[in-house]
Amino acid sequence: MKPLTETKAFTATRNACKLCAPLGASMAYKGIQGCxxxxxxxxxxxxxxxxxMISHYKEPIDIASSSFSEESxxxxxxxxxKLAMFNVGNQYKPYxxxxxxxxxxxxxxxDVPQIIKEFRGxxxxxxxxxxxxxxxxxxCGTHVDGFHQAIVSVxxxxxxxxxxNNKLVLLPGMLSPADYRYxxxxxxxxxxxxxxxxxxxxxxxxxxxxxxxxxxxxGTTPEQLKSLGGAKSYMQFGDVLNKGMIANTVKxxxxxxxxSVLEEMYNMPGATTGFPIGINATDRFFNLLEKMxxxxxxxxxxxxxxxxxxxxxxxxxxxxxxxxxxxxxxxFVIGLTEFLTExxxxxxxxxTGGESSAFKGIVKSKLNPRHNPEIMVGADFEEIAEKCxxxxxxxxxxxxxxxxxxxxELNFPLLRVGFPIHDRFGSQRVLHIGYEGxxxxxxxxxxxxxxxxxxxxxxxxxxx
Amino acid sequence: xxxxxxxxxxxxxxxxxAPFKMECGKKSTAGSVSQRACVFCGSRVVLYPITxxxxxxxxxxxxxxxxxxxxxxxxxxxxxxRLSFTTDLHENEVVFGGEKKLYSALVELIDKHKPKxxxxxxxxxxxxxxxxxxxxxxxxxxxxxxxxxxxQSEGFNGxxxxxxxxxxxxxxxxxxxxxxxxxxxxxxxxxxxxxxxxELWMLTEYYKQMGVHINATITGDGRVDDIRKAHKADLxxxxxxxxxxxxxxxxxxxxxxxxxxxxxxxxxxxxxALYEVARFFKSAELMxxxxxxxxxxxxxxxxxxxxYKKDLEGKKACIYVGGAFKAISLxxxxxxxxxxxxxxxxxxxxxxxxxxxxxxxxxGTIIVDDSNPNELSQFVKQTGSDIFIGGVKExxxxxxMGLGFCDHNHERKEALAGYEGMLNFAKEIYATAMSPVWQFxxxxxxxxxxxxxxxxxxxxxxxxxxIKDA
Numbered sequence: 001m002k003p004l005t006e007t008k009a010f011t012a013t014r015n016a017c018k019l020c021a022p023l024g025a026s027m028a029y030k031g032i033q034g035c036x037x038x039x040x041x042x043x044x045x046x047x048x049x050x051x052x053m054i055s056h057y058k059e060p061i062d063i064a065s066s067s068f069s070e071e072s073x074x075x076x077x078x079x080x081x082k083l084a085m086f087n088v089g090n091q092y093k094p095y096x097x098x099x100x101x102x103x104x105x106x107x108x109x110x111d112v113p114q115i116i117k118e119f120r121g122x123x124x125x126x127x128x129x130x131x132x133x134x135x136x137x138x139x140c141g142t143h144v145d146g147f148h149q150a151i152v153s154v155x156x157x158x159x160x161x162x163x164x165n166n167k168l169v170l171l172p173g174m175l176s177p178a179d180y181r182y183x184x185x186x187x188x189x190x191x192x193x194x195x196x197x198x199x200x201x202x203x204x205x206x207x208x209x210x211x212x213x214x215x216x217x218x219g220t221t222p223e224q225l226k227s228l229g230g231a232k233s234y235m236q237f238g239d240v241l242n243k244g245m246i247a248n249t250v251k252x253x254x255x256x257x258x259x260s261v262l263e264e265m266y267n268m269p270g271a272t273t274g275f276p277i278g279i280n281a282t283d284r285f286f287n288l289l290e291k292m293x294x295x296x297x298x299x300x301x302x303x304x305x306x307x308x309x310x311x312x313x314x315x316x317x318x319x320x321x322x323x324x325x326x327x328x329x330x331x332f333v334i335g336l337t338e339f340l341t342e343x344x345x346x347x348x349x350x351x352t353g354g355e356s357s358a359f360k361g362i363v364k365s366k367l368n369p370r371h372n373p374e375i376m377v378g379a380d381f382e383e384i385a386e387k388c389x390x391x392x393x394x395x396x397x398x399x400x401x402x403x404x405x406x407x408x409e410l411n412f413p414l415l416r417v418g419f420p421i422h423d424r425f426g427s428q429r430v431l432h433i434g435y436e437g438x439x440x441x442x443x444x445x446x447x448x449x450x451x452x453x454x455x456x457x458x459x460x461x462x463x464x
Numbered sequence: 465x466x467x468x469x470x471x472x473x474x475x476x477x478x479x480x481x482a483p484f485k486m487e488c489g490k491k492s493t494a495g496s497v498s499q500r501a502c503v504f505c506g507s508r509v510v511l512y513p514i515t516x517x518x519x520x521x522x523x524x525x526x527x528x529x530x531x532x533x534x535x536x537x538x539x540x541x542x543x544x545x546r547l548s549f550t551t552d553l554h555e556n557e558v559v560f561g562g563e564k565k566l567y568s569a570l571v572e573l574i575d576k577h578k579p580k581x582x583x584x585x586x587x588x589x590x591x592x593x594x595x596x597x598x599x600x601x602x603x604x605x606x607x608x609x610x611x612x613x614x615x616q617s618e619g620f621n622g623x624x625x626x627x628x629x630x631x632x633x634x635x636x637x638x639x640x641x642x643x644x645x646x647x648x649x650x651x652x653x654x655x656x657x658x659x660x661x662x663e664l665w666m667l668t669e670y671y672k673q674m675g676v677h678i679n680a681t682i683t684g685d686g687r688v689d690d691i692r693k694a695h696k697a698d699l700x701x702x703x704x705x706x707x708x709x710x711x712x713x714x715x716x717x718x719x720x721x722x723x724x725x726x727x728x729x730x731x732x733x734x735x736x737a738l739y740e741v742a743r744f745f746k747s748a749e750l751m752x753x754x755x756x757x758x759x760x761x762x763x764x765x766x767x768x769x770x771x772y773k774k775d776l777e778g779k780k781a782c783i784y785v786g787g788a789f790k791a792i793s794l795x796x797x798x799x800x801x802x803x804x805x806x807x808x809x810x811x812x813x814x815x816x817x818x819x820x821x822x823x824x825x826x827x828g829t830i831i832v833d834d835s836n837p838n839e840l841s842q843f844v845k846q847t848g849s850d851i852f853i854g855g856v857k858e859x860x861x862x863x864x865m866g867l868g869f870c871d872h873n874h875e876r877k878e879a880l881a882g883y884e885g886m887l888n889f890a891k892e893i894y895a896t897a898m899s900p901v902w903q904f905x906x907x908x909x910x911x912x913x914x915x916x917x918x919x920x921x922x923x924x925x926x927x928x929x930x931i932k933d934a
Contacts, residue, residue, distance in 0.1 A: 010576075012569035013525060013552035020526030042588055042619030043492050044502025048530035051856050060860040062837050067494040068620035073592065080494045087468055087495030091838055103524045104588040104620060107558055138524035139553050139589075208905055209864045212841040249555040382547070402532070 015381035017327055017402070018353025020138035021146030021245075023049045024174065025100035026063050028150035029132075031180075031198020032158070033219035034095030036088050038064040040081050040112065041102030056420040057177075057204045057428045059216065064088045064097075068104055077105050078115045085119055089126040092214050095222050096130035096158060098150060106137035130222075132157040140252070141245035142354050144329045147174050148242035151197060151258040154220075155228070155265065162230035167193045168293060169234035169268070171258045173241070173275070174329060174419065177205035178431040186434070190295045195224040195231060197258070205428045233292050234262050234270035238331035241272075244356035247378075275331055276433045277441070278339030279308060285434075304435040311439055312343060315446040320344040322395040322449060327351040327384055327403060328418045330359050335432075336398060336417075338366040343442060348394055351376035351384050381406065396448060413448040417441070467839060468496055474834055476818065479827035486818040488833040491623055497836045499784070499857050500811045502619035504587055505531075506627020509874055510707050511583050511615065511634065512545060513537035513658045514686035518579035521550040522566050522597060523587025527619075528552070535874045536660040540685055544577050553589070562595050570604045570612065580688035581611040583634060588619045611688075613637055624786075625706060625812045632711035635682060635691060639715060642692035650745055651677040653697045653721075656708035657728065659684030660874060663881040667728055670738060670882065674753045676745075682711065695719040699744055701726055701737070706787040706812045727789055728881035729889075730797030731762065761883040769800060772890045777802035779897055782849040784832075784840060784858055785872055788813025788821065794853060794872065795824055801890055806847035809835050837861050851897055866905035868896030 022039050026049050029037040039046040046065035053061045066084040068077060081099070088097055099112060112133045120127065134153040136146040151171060172183060180201035187194040202218025236259040246252045262268040271292065276285035282305075286297050324345050326336050330352045340347055350363055355378040363375055374387055385406045388394060397407045400418045407414035421427035431437040450464060467475060473487035492498035504521075508531050511519065521528040528550030539545070551557075551565050566584070574582060582604075586597055597614045605612040613634045617627055652671070657664045664684040671678055679697040680690035700712045700723035712723035724744065726737035735758045742750035781803050783794050788810040795805045805825055809832035810817070821831050830843050841861055844852065852862035855873030862869040870892045872880060878892065879885045 010569075010572055011551075011565055012520065012573055013528070013550050014573075015532060015548050016525050016529040016550065016552065018525060019529050020524060022526070038495070042502045042504075043498055043500055043623075044505045044619045045526070046497070047499065047501040047505070047857070048526065052530055054856055054860055058860055058863075060837060060864055062497050064495045064497050065492070067492050067496075067498070068588070069491055070621055073588075073620050083493070084495030087493060091466070091468060091495070102588070103526075103553075103558070104592065107589045107592050137555070137558075138526045139555050139558050142525075206864070208866070212845065212861070212865050214838060214841075250559055251555060405533075 009383065009386075013380045014383070015402070016353060017351065017380050017384065018142040019052070021136035021141055021143060021149065022100045022102055022138060023052060024143035024146030024148075025098070025134045025136045025150035027053065027143075027174070027200075027204075028147045028154075028198050029098030029100070030061065030203050031200040031219050032096060032098065032154055032225075033199075033203070033221045034215055035098050035219065036062060036064055036092050036094045036096075036215060037098045037100060038066065038084055038088055039100050039102060040066045040077060040084075040105045040110065042068045042104060045102050052420060055422045058425070059204055059206060059428070062092070062214070066105075073104065073108060076108065077110045078118070081110070081112070081115050082119045082122065085131070086123055086126070089123070089129050094129060094215060096132060098153070099131065099133045100136045100146065100150060101134070102136070103138040106135065130158045140249055141242065141247070142329070144174055144331070144354065145242040145245035148258055149245070152242075152256055152261050154197065154225070155258060155261050159225050159228040161266070162227045164230045165193070165227055165232065167195050167227060167231040169195045169197060169228060169231045169262060169270070171197055171234060171236040173237045173331060175200070175237075175275070175433060176419070176428055176430050177201055178429045179433045179437065182431060182434050182436065186289075186301070189298045189300060190289070190293065192289070192293050192295060195228055196220060197228070229266045231266070231268060234259055234268055235288065235292065236270065236272045237275050238272070239274050239334055239362050240330040240354065240356045240358055243358060244330060244354040247355035247357060274338065275335030277335035278342050278438045279305065279312075279435065280342055281335060281338055282434050282438065301435060304439070308435045308439045308442070311442055315442065316344060318446045318449055319442075321346050323348045323392065325349040325351075325384070325388060325394045325397045325399075327379070327399040330354040330356055332418050334359070334362050334366060337363050339438060339441065340398070341366055341368050341371070345445070346371050347373040348391055349374045349376070349384065349387055351379040353379060385409070395452075396445065398445070413452050415444055415448050466842065468493055471496065471834070474832060475839070476822065476831045478822045478825035478829040478831060486815050486831070486833055488813055488815055488818060489623070489625065492834055497838065498811075498834055499836060499855075500624050500834060502624060503621050503627040503630065504585060504617040504619045506624035506707075507585060507615050507617035507631040507634075508627070509535065509658075510628055510631035510683060513683040514583075514688065514691070515539035515545045516542045516580045517688055518544055518573055518577055518582040519549060519585070520570060520573060520582060521548075521585045521587060522562065522590055522595070523550065523553055523585075524589070525550055525552045527585075527587045535658060536877050537658045537684060538662050540665075541687065544579055549573055558589065558593055561593060562590070563600050566595065566597065566600050567604065570600070571608070574604070574608050574610065579610065581613065581638060583613050583615050585615045585617050587617070591618050611638060611641070623812065628707045629710045632708065632714065635711055636714045636718075638688060638691045640692070640695045640719065642689065645693035645696050647679055647693075647696045648677045649698075650675060650747070650750065651679045651697045652699045652701050652741065653680045653682060653694050654678060654684070655682045655700050655702045655712055655723070656704035657681065657684045657881070658704075658874065661877050661879040663728070663879045663885060666879060666882040666884055670757060671741070673757050674738060674742065674750050676741060676750065682708065695721065697721060699724065699741070701741065703728055704787050704789060706789065706814075725789070727793040729790060729793035729885070731765065731800060731883065731886055732796055733793045734882055734886070765883050765887055768887055769890055772894045773800075773802045776894060776897060779803045779850040780806040780847060781851045781853060782807040782840070782844050782847065782867075784809045784835060784852070784854045786811045786855070786874075788817030790872070792817065792820055792824060795821070797886060797889060798893075801893060803851065803893065805829055806849045807832065807840075807843040809833060841865060851893060866902060868893070868899070868902075870896055
């Protein structure tokens with residue numbers, strides 16, 4: 001494989017358009033009820049990840065650290081990881097601890113499964129606490145890969161064979177709490193017995209508390225994990241998933257997605273579909289759901305779809321052929337590409353910080369053949385900025401808040417979606433998926449374009 | 465009280481009969497969810513505001529991504545410092561070494577941005593994979609004709625405070641490299657102000673009005689060329705002593721420059737910071753100008769503060785910030801507003817700082833080093849605090865518990881130093897204490913709607929009267 005550096009204008013990454021794997025793993029562990037993430041590395045890793053997530057979710061995010069010292073770096077991180085598990089076990093009284101590794105612990109070669117095994121022998125009083133471990137060196141892949149790795153670890157470590165049951169395992173991936181709540185509601189209305197893995201609907205968007213809670217409410221429950229092995233089928237969102245983790249690596253040759261692990265461990269059949277963003281993708285999702293469960297789509301959603309089509313027709317001319325720049329995580333960007341294409345927007349630059357070799361092909365398959373955007377893999381924000389300055393001025397940028405400086409410099413609107421949104425309120429409540437999510441996205445895009453035109457107009461009409 | 469065993473000597477109470485020496489400066493206990501970061505973080509926050517330097521982080525992507533544009537430090541000139549550069553090491557380099565990548569990254573970035581100097585931060589794995597960062601820096605420095613300074617900030621190698629020290633050592637290598645400067649009398653360097661929300665500009669304006677010449681500001685709105693001639697100044701004025709005292713000590717030893725510790729938060733400390741400088745130069749003229757300045761500022765400020773105090777009197781605050789010196793100033797500033805400090809702590813304080821806090825605080829005040837969400841939430845509950853003053857990681861704890869909150873960390877966009885800053889501080893404390901939204905949280909709800917027992921919770925009463933007055 002060609003080293004990435006040969007395809008980039010710069011060797012250095014300048015304003016990264018990705019985060020490291022332990023962040024994604026911590027996020028996923030936050031969606032398991034009673035689980036405390038524990039980053040096996042230096043104190044800073046946990047603190048940075050906490051700060052980054054707190055600024056987005058506006059929630060207390062407790063992530064423990066094994067707090068590496070020079071001694072652990074030289075002699076191994078076993079003792080400090082054990083002490084950390086011991087202290088977290090006693091202080092937080094968690095159901096589970098999710099251990100996520102770092103560049104440091106991976107490079108010095110800590111054998112975490114072995115350390116966990118020893119800990120089991122040394123701390124029998126904590127035997128009731130589930131211990132999961134995800135291998136997430138920050139030099140492989142991005143935060144999304146860490147997210148899926150953590151889910152894989154939950155399946156491997158925290159679930160077991162169970163009586164066959166009628167449950168559906170839903171693996172939504174890195175979406176917002178609002179998206180997770182939307183999915184929960186669909187499952188309730190369709191009367192589908194679901195195990196959502198993880199479940200971020202509550203845990204990263206808790207209501208105001210009566211008393212301080214060391215571990216927030218919500219997440220996939222222990223009971224759900226117990227019955228996981230007997231579930232009837234699974235559905236997983238995403239095309240790239242964690243496959244980008246093996247891009248540009250020397251050691252790893254293949255990787256398990258959460259779905260493939262379920263197949264391997266429990267012989268569970270399942271389906272993988274892209275993020276349901278926009279009408280086409282949501283239709284596919286509902287059709288799949290009907291097929292897999294035999295349940296009919298409730299009228300609420302056919303009405304939602306009808307209203308969305310109505311909104312599309314009302315506003316179509318305002319968005320047609322508008323030039324958009326989109327960036328972010330691979331699967332999220334693929335979802336957005338399909339959505340923008342179905343409403344007539346013309347993507348001119350599609351970028352991701354991920355490095356999966358599959359990304360380009362999948363994006364192209366979603367595009368209107370009339371459109372021929374620049375597609376950037378392994379991109380950083382300075383590359384995106386340089387390209388934006390070079391091409392004909394885009395009309396809108398769609399992505400998380402870190403692209404704001406480019407939109408500001410070049411004077412076009414930025415619609416904030418995805419993760420992170422550090423400069424606005426309501427980041428955790430942005431809905432992206434389903435007919436309702438598409439409806440909001442569509443109106444927000446149309447209104448951002450109208451607002452831009454209105455504010456830059458010498459006349460300033462009060463109607464349109 | 466539920467405190468991890470290893471941490472029991474890191475919590476004390478002011479005025480308690482058996483005072484003990486606070487255990488501080490030690491590494492965080494594994495598994496304790498410390499609010500601290502690492503050595504790299506300490507170095508990064510200190511060096512970050514040097515505006516015309518290139519800051520390259522050698523390691524995998526995370527460390528650079530999480531510290532991109534992270535501080536509210538402003539620049540009056542170039543803005544290279546706001547870009548986040550990293551070698552973004554992949555598995556390939558971890559196995560075969562990252563020196564080549566570091567070399568080519570440095571060369572291309574220096575060619576493109578033409579910085580005055582470059583700092584190369586080592587992250588955790590750099591030493592482990594055996595990269596000779598110093599050799600690469602020397603090579604690039606020779607080729608490009610600028611200082612390329614290695615910052616040995618491997619995260620695991622100590623605490624955040626050790627990171628400050630490493631940063632100071634890197635800066636010390638620049639100091640003294642320009643001997644041509646001839647400075648006017650009363651020349652000072654300002655150390656340890658990071659120009660958050662333009663605070664440094666307010667302070668330098670005060671000093672200029674007094675007739676003091678500002679030589680180098682390290683590192684707020686920092687310039688490499690100013691740092692080079694920093695050794696020519698008569699005095700180093702050090703704020704945020706945890707971060708920059710090490711540089712002041714090096715400069716005293718090497719160039720005989722005396723230093724004084726000051727704080728710019730609150731009226732007393734701010735005024736002292738001006739008077740002390742006048743005293744140092746033994747100049748009646750400087751002192752007279754300082755007094756005039758202080759008088760004018762207080763004339764404007766005190767009546768405004770008195771208004772806020774009326775409503776804030778008797779409220780209780782919990783302070784948890786990075787540096788203990790800042791905590792000390794905050795205790796005094798809050799007192800000025802009639803607010804009592806019930807809990808005070810820091811990530812990086814030393815035993816002197818904590819002794820000072822014990823003396824300064826009222827009997828019963830809880831004093832804590834390197835705390836965590838578990839403890840902080842218990843302290844808040846136990847003391848019945850109304851307001852929390854801290855950083856990003858403390859904010860959601862406070863809000864979830866129904867407390868007011870004032871941001872006092874390095875990301876803030878409001879100036880809180882100086883006289884103007886004191887007024888902003890009062891406004892922010894007032895806004896968060898007096899907001900009517902607390903009526904919907906548990907405390908307010910129980911009182912105002914269900915039990916009508918207003919007396920036991922003065923906050924609700926305050927809000928009610930505030931709304932009526934307005």
